[in-house]
Amino acid sequence: MPKLGMEPIRRAALVEATIAEIGSSGTLDVTVAQIARRAGMSSALAHHYFGGKEQIFLAAMRHTLTVYAAGVRGALAMAKGPEQRLEAIVRASFASSNFRREVVAAWLNFYVLAQASDDARRLLAVYQWRLRSNLTYDLRPLVGARASDVADRIAALIDGVYLRQTLGLKNVQGHGQPDEAAAVATVMGCLTLELQRGTT
Amino acid sequence: MPKLGMEPIRRAALVEATIAEIGSSGTLDVTVAQIARRAGMSSALAHHYFGGKEQIFLAAMRHTLTVYAAGVRGALAMAKGPEQRLEAIVRASFASSNFRREVVAAWLNFYVLAQASDDARRLLAVYQWRLRSNLTYDLRPLVGARASDVADRIAALIDGVYLRQTLGLKNVQGHGQPDEAAAVATVMGCLTLELQRGTT
Amino acid sequence: MPKLGMEPIRRAALVEATIAEIGSSGTLDVTVAQIARRAGMSSALAHHYFGGKEQIFLAAMRHTLTVYAAGVRGALAMAKGPEQRLEAIVRASFASSNFRREVVAAWLNFYVLAQASDDARRLLAVYQWRLRSNLTYDLRPLVGARASDVADRIAALIDGVYLRQTLGLKNVQGHGQPDEAAAVATVMGCLTLELQRGTT
Amino acid sequence: MPKLGMEPIRRAALVEATIAEIGSSGTLDVTVAQIARRAGMSSALAHHYFGGKEQIFLAAMRHTLTVYAAGVRGALAMAKGPEQRLEAIVRASFASSNFRREVVAAWLNFYVLAQASDDARRLLAVYQWRLRSNLTYDLRPLVGARASDVADRIAALIDGVYLRQTLGLKNVQGHGQPDEAAAVATVMGCLTLELQRGTT
DNA sequence: AATGAATGAGGATTCATTCAT
DNA sequence: GATGAATGAATCCTCATTCAT
Numbered sequence: 105m106p107k108l109g110m111e112p113i114r115r116a117a118l119v120e121a122t123i124a125e126i127g128s129s130g131t132l133d134v135t136v137a138q139i140a141r142r143a144g145m146s147s148a149l150a151h152h153y154f155g156g157k158e159q160i161f162l163a164a165m166r167h168t169l170t171v172y173a174a175g176v177r178g179a180l181a182m183a184k185g186p187e188q189r190l191e192a193i194v195r196a197s198f199a200s201s202n203f204r205r206e207v208v209a210a211w212l213n214f215y216v217l218a219q220a221s222d223d224a225r226r227l228l229a230v231y232q233w234r235l236r237s238n239l240t241y242d243l244r245p246l247v248g249a250r251a252s253d254v255a256d257r258i259a260a261l262i263d264g265v266y267l268r269q270t271l272g273l274k275n276v277q278g279h280g281q282p283d284e285a286a287a288v289a290t291v292m293g294c295l296t297l298e299l300q301r302g303t304t
Numbered sequence: 305m306p307k308l309g310m311e312p313i314r315r316a317a318l319v320e321a322t323i324a325e326i327g328s329s330g331t332l333d334v335t336v337a338q339i340a341r342r343a344g345m346s347s348a349l350a351h352h353y354f355g356g357k358e359q360i361f362l363a364a365m366r367h368t369l370t371v372y373a374a375g376v377r378g379a380l381a382m383a384k385g386p387e388q389r390l391e392a393i394v395r396a397s398f399a400s401s402n403f404r405r406e407v408v409a410a411w412l413n414f415y416v417l418a419q420a421s422d423d424a425r426r427l428l429a430v431y432q433w434r435l436r437s438n439l440t441y442d443l444r445p446l447v448g449a450r451a452s453d454v455a456d457r458i459a460a461l462i463d464g465v466y467l468r469q470t471l472g473l474k475n476v477q478g479h480g481q482p483d484e485a486a487a488v489a490t491v492m493g494c495l496t497l498e499l500q501r502g503t504t
Numbered sequence: 505m506p507k508l509g510m511e512p513i514r515r516a517a518l519v520e521a522t523i524a525e526i527g528s529s530g531t532l533d534v535t536v537a538q539i540a541r542r543a544g545m546s547s548a549l550a551h552h553y554f555g556g557k558e559q560i561f562l563a564a565m566r567h568t569l570t571v572y573a574a575g576v577r578g579a580l581a582m583a584k585g586p587e588q589r590l591e592a593i594v595r596a597s598f599a600s601s602n603f604r605r606e607v608v609a610a611w612l613n614f615y616v617l618a619q620a621s622d623d624a625r626r627l628l629a630v631y632q633w634r635l636r637s638n639l640t641y642d643l644r645p646l647v648g649a650r651a652s653d654v655a656d657r658i659a660a661l662i663d664g665v666y667l668r669q670t671l672g673l674k675n676v677q678g679h680g681q682p683d684e685a686a687a688v689a690t691v692m693g694c695l696t697l698e699l700q701r702g703t704t
Numbered sequence: 705m706p707k708l709g710m711e712p713i714r715r716a717a718l719v720e721a722t723i724a725e726i727g728s729s730g731t732l733d734v735t736v737a738q739i740a741r742r743a744g745m746s747s748a749l750a751h752h753y754f755g756g757k758e759q760i761f762l763a764a765m766r767h768t769l770t771v772y773a774a775g776v777r778g779a780l781a782m783a784k785g786p787e788q789r790l791e792a793i794v795r796a797s798f799a800s801s802n803f804r805r806e807v808v809a810a811w812l813n814f815y816v817l818a819q820a821s822d823d824a825r826r827l828l829a830v831y832q833w834r835l836r837s838n839l840t841y842d843l844r845p846l847v848g849a850r851a852s853d854v855a856d857r858i859a860a861l862i863d864g865v866y867l868r869q870t871l872g873l874k875n876v877q878g879h880g881q882p883d884e885a886a887a888v889a890t891v892m893g894c895l896t897l898e899l900q901r902g903t904t
Numbered sequence: 905a906a907t908g909a910a911t912g913a914g915g916a917t918t919c920a921t922t923c924a925t
Numbered sequence: 926g927a928t929g930a931a932t933g934a935a936t937c938c939t940c941a942t943t944c945a946t
Contacts, residue, residue, distance in 0.1 A: 108925080110930060130419020131332075135915060146932045151917060209419060215470055216416055219330020219409060228471060257461070257490055264464025270415055271428060290457055297497040310905065335940060346907050351942065510926065530819020532731075535919060546928045551921065609819060615870055616816055619730020619809060628871055657890055661857065664864025670815055671828055690857050697897040708946080710909060735936060746911050751938060 114153050115163065117143040122164035127206020130270075132213050136160065162223050165214045169231050172202050176238065186242040190295060193238055197262050198287040203269070205282060212270045235259050248303030257298070261291050314353050315363065317343040322364035327406020330470075332413050336360070362423050365414045368407060369431050375399050376438065386442040390495060393438055397462050398487040403469070405482060412470045435459050448503030457498070461491050514553055515563065517543040522564035527606020530670075532613050536560065562623050565614045568607060569631050575599050576638065586642040590695060593638055597662050598687040603669070605682060612670045635659050648703030657698070661691050714753050715763065717743040722764035727806020730870075732813045736760065762823050765814045769831050772802050776838065786842040790895060793838055797862050798887040803869070805882060812870045835859050848903035857898070861891050 121143035125134045136157050140147040154160045179192035179199075197203075218225040239255035247254050265287045321343035325334045336357050340347040354360045379392035379399075397403075418425040439455035447454050465487045521543035525534045536557050540547040554560045579592035579599075597603075618625040639655035647654050665687045721743035725734045736757050740747040754760045779792035779799075797803075817824040839855035847854050865887045 108929070114930090131416060133332075133420075136917085137915075147916085148918080148932055149930080152931080157916065212412075212415060212419075215412060215467065216331060218471060219412075220333075225471065232468070232471065253490070253493060257494055260464035260468055260490060261457070261461050261494075262464070263467045264460035264462070267415060267463045267467050268432070268460055271418060271425060271432070290453070290460060293453060294457055294461075294494055294497075297494075297501060301497060301500075314905095336942085337940075347941080348907055348909095348943085349905080352906080357941065514926095531816060532733075533820075536921085537919075547920080548922085548929080549927055552927080557920065612812075612815060612819075615812055615867060616731060618871060619812075620733075625871060632868070632871070653890070653893060657861070657894055660864035660868055660890060661861050661894075662864070663867045664860035664862070667815060667863045667867050668832070668860055671818060671825065671832065690853070690860060693853060694857055694861075694894055694897075697894075697901060701897060701900075708908065714909090736938085737936080747937085748911055748939080749909080752910080757937070 111153060114143070114145060114149065117145070118150055118154065118160060119164045119167045122160055123168060123210045124206055126164070126213050127204075127209040130209050130213075132161070132216060158221060158223075161217055162221070162227070164210065165217065165224060165227050168202075168207060168210060168214070169227055172197075172231070173234065175199050175201060176235075180238070186245050187299065189242045190239065190246075190299075191292065193235075193242075194258075194262070194291045194295065195288055197291075198265075198282075198284045200284060203266075203282045203284055203287065205272075208266055208269045208282060211266055232259065235262070243298075246299050246302070250298070250301075250303070254295075254298045258291065258295055261294055265290055311353065314343070314345065314349065317345070318350055318353065318360060319364045319367045322360055323368060323410045324406055326364070326413050327404075327409045330409050330413075332361070332416060358421060358423075361417055362421070362427070364410065365417065365424060365427050368402075368410060368414070369427060372397075372402050372431070373434065375401060376435075380438070386445050387499065389442045390439065390446075390499075391492065393435075393442075394458075394462070394491045394495065395488055397491075398465075398482075398484045400484060403466075403482045403484055403487065405472075408466055408469045408482065411466055432459065435462070443498075446499050446502070450498070450501075450503065454495075454498045458491060458495055461494055465490055511553065514543070514545065514549065517545070518550055518553065518560060519564045519567045522560055523568060523610045524606055526564070526613050527604075527609045530609050530613075532561070532616060558621060558623075561617055562621070562627070564610065565617065565624060565627050568602075568610060568614070569627055572597075572602050572631070573634065575601060576635075580638070586645050587699065589642045590639065590646075590699075591692065593635075593642075594658075594662070594691045594695065595688055597691075598665075598682075598684045600684060603666075603682045603684055603687065605672075608666055608669045608682060611666055632659065635662070643698075646699050646702070650698070650701075650703065654695075654698045658691065658695055661694055665690055711753060714743070714745060714749065717745070718750055718754065718760060719764050719767045722760055723768060723810045724806055726764070726813050727804075727809040730809050730813075732761065732816060758821060758823075761817055762821070762827070764810065765817065765824060765827050768802075768807060768810060768814070769827060772797075772831070773834065775799050775801060776835075780838070786845050787899065789842045790839065790846075790899075791892065793835075793842075794858075794862070794891045794895065795888055797891075798865075798882075798884045800884060803866075803882045803884055803887065805872075808866055808869045808882060811866055832859065835862070843898075846899050846902070850898070850901075850903070854895075854898045858891065858895055861894055865890055 118139060121139045122134070125139050125142055126132060135147075136150055137147040139160065140150040143150070150160065154163060175196040176193055179196035180189055183189040183192040201207075214224060214228060218228045236255050236259050239258055240251045243251035243254050269282055269287070318339060321339045322334070325339050325342055326332060335347075336350055337347045339360065340350040343350070350360065354363060375396040376393055379396040380389055383389040383392040401407075414424060414428060418428045436455050436459050439458055440451045443451035443454050469482055469487070518539060521539045522534070525539050525542055526532060535547075536550055537547040539560065540550040543550070550560060554563060575596040576593055579596040580589055583589040583592040601607075614624060614628060618628045636655050636659050639658055640651045643651035643654050669682055669687070718739060721739045722734070725739050725742055726732060735747075736750055737747040739760065740750040743750070750760065754763060775796040776793055779796040780789055783789040783792040801807075814824060814828060818828045819825075836855050836859050839858055840851045843851035843854050869882055869887070
């Protein structure tokens with residue numbers, strides 16, 4: 105029962121399915137047919153709407169990064185002062201919407217995709233640039249000239265926690281399923297020390 | 305001219321070629337034929353020696369991790385006292401033998417491989433366990449009960465620096481090519497603060 | 505705004521588009537979607553009007569041959585006597601309405617279509633039969649019993665000139681774009697000799 | 705039972721099969737699988753040896769043109785004097801090795817291929833150039849300045865006879881199966897008149 | 905020890921065609 | 926009348942893997 109205006113619905117379904125499929129296989133070795141099946145349509149339709157596999161991947165990536173960015177933006181909107189804002193960024197980074205098994209696995213694979221696709225690399229670069237920019241902005245009043253270095257450290261730490269999470273091992277001290285609290289604690293531990301040290 | 309004792313030579317050549325090929329493509333989407341060609345032999349011979357593609361990958365992984373472990377061990381042997389030993393671990397992690405573009409790219413892909421292969425996951429788990437164990441051992445006398453948390457933090461930070469390096473962006477403040485000094489500085493910055501805080 | 509009597513307009517547009525598309529690609533490897541797009545409608549509508557791809561092709565063929573036949577008929581109507589009529593046929597064959605790059609390319613492909621489609625073969629056969637018939641009729645009084653042979657020769661020559669034109673090479677001595685005058689000269693050269701020889 | 709030196713054998717088999725397949729379908733719409741099956745191997749092997757479908761087609765074309773050229777060369781070697789040489793060319797053009805149903809059909813399709821492939825176009829251009837060159841060379845002493853025009857005429861006539869043959873209609877007065885004698889007669893009829901006219 | 909030969913399985917992509925609106 | 930939606934069926938091509946030599 106074909107209707108009009110299916111395109112956005114189909115595209116969204118495919119993006120979700122792509123993340124889920126990458127997440128569940130842990131790999132980019134996912135066929136368009138698998139993705140399409142999970143999204144409830146034929147692979148031909150997937151091609152029709154996206155033009156090709158890489159574009160499907162890129163759309164999934166864009167979506168993931170957009171959701172992440174929205175989370176950070178929302179958290180920042182409610183935070184008062186640099187300290188709160190920094191913690192908001194960290195918490196948003198591990199909010200349950202992003203820090204789920206499948207999303208984390210997809211994230212890892214986006215880094216791989218970025219090795220081969222310029223578009224993908226650009227997307228990731230923007231994400232990193234924004235994160236670093238956000239961190240630096242709020243670190244400046246707190247740690248002065250060290251802001252830049254500290255931002256790098258925190259950003260790397262966040263990515264590192266994500267990366268370790270992909271193994272499904274206890275990233276900090278717990279479970280196996282992503283542990284938001286532990287992840288936040290790991291990063292905040294570092295951040296706290298930096299803030300204590302201050303601008304020296 | 306078939307020779308005796310060719311096996312170890314062939315295997316080593318294939319392992320090197322595998323890392324190089326993964327490194328240069330940035331992906332596990334590498335054909336056995338490519339690897340074999342780079343190693344100067346037919347793909348049939350590669351199969352003969354390793355039995356299959358996955359085993360080639362695993363051997364490459366094992367090799368990479370072994371080289372890394374040897375580097376750490378060597379560095380530890382010359383270090384005196386916990387502080388020196390900790391720094392030795394960090395330095396070894398970014399020693400030029402490991403921290404090269406292609407090796408870093410391979411490393412990333414090993415994390416992906418670990419998502420799909422139990423053997424690969426085990427190898428990475430051992431690496432992480434060993435790193436954490438080393439760190440905890442030397443942190444204990446310096447930060448007491450916090451050793452475990454700090455070890456997690458440092459380990460995650462190291463992996464994060466690696467991960468960011470894959471994008472070829474400035475991982476800390478510079479360049480584009482792996483910058484050993486910057487990487488060490490990033491991690492040591494965190495470690496120093498932790499040590500300053502001590503056991504409180 | 506659906507209108508009445510759209511059918512003939514749509515059909516004509518599709519036929520034109522088909523010839524143009526075959527002409528510009530040089531091949532029958534043309535998708536219905538391409539044709540429909542060029543004709544300014546959806547491919548579904550193209551199917552609606554023609555029932556299928558082959559019928560679209562056949563319609564384009566029929567149209568091309570019809571235009572050609574009309575050209576010949578018109579030219580014959582104004583010619584006096586066998587010689588003039590023969591020349592009229594030759595001239596009409598290379599009149600600019602037919603002897604255009606895209607039409608020539610389409611023509612070539614109709615020969616290919618005729619290999620696979622009986623309907624197409626019939627259409628071409630009729631064209632050839634008519635041409636031969638026209639030629640023979642006017643040759644008879646001029647070359648007597650040789651009329652049949654000469655007609656074959658002239659007909660083959662006309663087709664040969666068309667065929668060579670598809671390569672875009674100098675069909676006779678010049679250019680690259682269809683050269684009506686040169687084509688006519690080539691054929692008339694042969695015809696003139698035959699007429700000079702007469703009925704012997 | 706794999707042997708060595710299979711490559712030339714396989715390639716030859718594929719070339720033959722390609723011509724046969726194009727000939728029997730009358731189209732370039734032939735799948736690699738069909739060709740490979742006819743040649744007694746898997747389609748994968750066909751790709752292995754040729755790299756792709758277009759190259760298979762080009763090889764078939766090259767082969768066809770090479771056989772034709774060899775035929776002409778052989779005929780010329782035994783001919784004495786311009787007249788004999790000219791007739792030799794014409795006869796060779798319709799020798800049974802070339803003038804077979806399937807080869808003629810393939811020939812037609814090579815013209816189509818030439819519309820889309822530069823390599824194919826080049827091959828056909830070389831054939832035409834050689835034919836024209838051969839004709840002109842021997843026509844010069846017989847028809848003087850008209851050599852060039854006459855060569856064009858004869859060449860076009862030869863191609864036209866081929867083209868008409870693709871329809872399987874009586875190209876001259878007979879049969880349905882290629883009629884070598886009739887074809888030769890058609891072309892020689894024209895040539896004879898030209899020679900009689902001489903250099904005027 | 906080493907490889908050319910060979911293939912089955914699979915995957916991205918295209919396209920004619922159908923259908924509900 | 927007209928079209929977006931949707932798909933099954935192909936087709937080209939790749940590749941890991943096997944085997945006979």
